[in-house]
Amino acid sequence: MPLEKSRPSSSTKKRVRDAEATKLRILEAAKKEFSRNGLEGARVDAIALDAKANKRMLYHYFKSKDGLFRTVLEREYLNIRAEETKLDLENLPPRTALETLVRFTWEYYIANPEFITLVNSENLCQAAHIKNSPTLKTISQKFVRRIQSLLDRGIRENVFREGIDAAQLNITIASINYYYFTNRFTGSVIFERDFTAPEALKERITFNIETICRLVCKN
Amino acid sequence: MPLEKSRPSSSTKKRVRDAEATKLRILEAAKKEFSRNGLEGARVDAIALDAKANKRMLYHYFKSKDGLFRTVLEREYLNIRAEETKLDLENLPPRTALETLVRFTWEYYIANPEFITLVNSENLCQAAHIKNSPTLKTISQKFVRRIQSLLDRGIRENVFREGIDAAQLNITIASINYYYFTNRFTGSVIFERDFTAPEALKERITFNIETICRLVCKN
DNA sequence: TGTGTAAGTAACTATACGGTGCATTAGGCG
DNA sequence: CGCCTAATGCACCGTATAGTTACTTACACA
Numbered sequence: 001m002p003l004e005k006s007r008p009s010s011s012t013k014k015r016v017r018d019a020e021a022t023k024l025r026i027l028e029a030a031k032k033e034f035s036r037n038g039l040e041g042a043r044v045d046a047i048a049l050d051a052k053a054n055k056r057m058l059y060h061y062f063k064s065k066d067g068l069f070r071t072v073l074e075r076e077y078l079n080i081r082a083e084e085t086k087l088d089l090e091n092l093p094p095r096t097a098l099e100t101l102v103r104f105t106w107e108y109y110i111a112n113p114e115f116i117t118l119v120n121s122e123n124l125c126q127a128a129h130i131k132n133s134p135t136l137k138t139i140s141q142k143f144v145r146r147i148q149s150l151l152d153r154g155i156r157e158n159v160f161r162e163g164i165d166a167a168q169l170n171i172t173i174a175s176i177n178y179y180y181f182t183n184r185f186t187g188s189v190i191f192e193r194d195f196t197a198p199e200a201l202k203e204r205i206t207f208n209i210e211t212i213c214r215l216v217c218k219n
Numbered sequence: 220m221p222l223e224k225s226r227p228s229s230s231t232k233k234r235v236r237d238a239e240a241t242k243l244r245i246l247e248a249a250k251k252e253f254s255r256n257g258l259e260g261a262r263v264d265a266i267a268l269d270a271k272a273n274k275r276m277l278y279h280y281f282k283s284k285d286g287l288f289r290t291v292l293e294r295e296y297l298n299i300r301a302e303e304t305k306l307d308l309e310n311l312p313p314r315t316a317l318e319t320l321v322r323f324t325w326e327y328y329i330a331n332p333e334f335i336t337l338v339n340s341e342n343l344c345q346a347a348h349i350k351n352s353p354t355l356k357t358i359s360q361k362f363v364r365r366i367q368s369l370l371d372r373g374i375r376e377n378v379f380r381e382g383i384d385a386a387q388l389n390i391t392i393a394s395i396n397y398y399y400f401t402n403r404f405t406g407s408v409i410f411e412r413d414f415t416a417p418e419a420l421k422e423r424i425t426f427n428i429e430t431i432c433r434l435v436c437k438n
Numbered sequence: 439t440g441t442g443t444a445a446g447t448a449a450c451t452a453t454a455c456g457g458t459g460c461a462t463t464a465g466g467c468g
Numbered sequence: 469c470g471c472c473t474a475a476t477g478c479a480c481c482g483t484a485t486a487g488t489t490a491c492t493t494a495c496a497c498a
Contacts, residue, residue: 038259119405278486
């Protein structure tokens with residue numbers, strides 16, 4: 001007879017039914033499955049199985065496969081923006097701040113390979129899921145403004161060139177990092193080198209920082 | 220009674236049965252369907268219908284859905300490399316040659332949006348289809364060498380910097396063009412601007428040429 | 439002109455898929 | 469304690485899917 005069975009502590013009690021935990025398990029499983037197999041390739045049964053949840057719950061919480069995908073994708077966007085926000089760009093010398101940003105983007109893609117394939121899936125269906133998400137627009141604009149003020153500061157301190165568009169710079173920084181990862185499989189075959197080998201990674205990030213610095217900095 | 224029914228001219232005779240033409244129709248339809256919906260999202264019935272061919276023929280010529288995808292993808296790679304080869308990089312001043320290459324890549328993606336989504340699909344399945352294609356390796360290496368010799372020439376003529384890796388440069392040129400297109404849907408939502416509007420396109424290609432020139436050229 | 443081969447067709451199959459109806463049960467709250 | 473809501477489980481559905489079987493037909497060539 002377990003003595004404390006009927007009096008679990010409020011913080012550690014084992015809840016047999018826990019909506020939030022179930023939702024999270026489903027979201028994690030969905031992120032895995034969607035990123036591995038794409039939106040069409042993903043199987044809701046596989047998600048339910050991996051989440052140790054019943055398929056019924058998936059439809060209960062997220063309405064449909066697309067609803068689930070939308071939620072997963074939005075969370076991922078929010079996550080990368082949240083991480084970016086943590087960067088202390090404002091208190092670093094402009095050139096260091098720029099390099100920090102490039103390096104962050106690179107390392108985020110390494111640590112979160114799912115993000116890239118999820119975004120690819122969303123673009124395959126022409127952004128159908130995020131089309132009406134004002135949240136994403138807001139946080140992204142905030143970020144562009146942040147880069148713009150970094151550029152402005154660099155110009156004031158006479159280390160950055162004038163006339164660089166913050167949005168274009170943003171896109172370019174993402175490009176040179178994103179492309180390398182999303183195409184690492186075909187790239188490794190075509191160029192006959194392992195794109196994910198440590199030396200290859202190091203060579204690439206160095207090249208990318210050089211690319212951005214030469215684009216933005218004076219001299 | 221048609222007089223010449225039994226004696227069609229060898230060049231213009233209307234063949235009711237034409238294996239090559241049927242194959243081509245299937246390949247064109249497959250390219251459309253695969254690029255629009257991805258590998259998993261593509262429907263073989265839709266391909267057969269669009270090709271005005273029987274589904275059986277598709278399996279007859281290409282063995283399987285994956286066999287068909289492999290053929291489509293290889294043709295697309297061969298096509299872009301063939302077009303690249305036509306560029307007269309060797310007889311242009313280095314800087315002009317470089318700009319020509321960037322502009323070509325850009326315009327190729329505009330004219331052949333299918334290429335990008337096909338490559339994305341191939342990377343989603345970790346390059347399973349092209350893994351054992353020696354043809355692709357050969358033609359790609361040839362291209363890297365071509366860029367290398369352009370870089371060498373630029374250095375000799377004292378307009379390019381030294382120490383730039385041709386493969387990295389190749390990847391970067393592809394990156395800044397490819398990323399913009401593959402993510403044009405999410406990009407248009409997030410940045411609240413139409414990525415495919417003529418002015419946006421013009422602004423982007425200008426920025427890209429600037430990026431590459433600053434990376435490669437002296438001053 | 440006859441014939442073997444390859445091009446082409448239609449109908450079919452087994453299954454895997456996204457999604458649902460309905461019964462059951464845990465547990466928070468009064 | 470007992471009730472009511474929300475969490476969960478099970479079994480099921482209609483359909484769409486990749487792939488196939490068995491057949492017919494055009495035509496190149498002898």
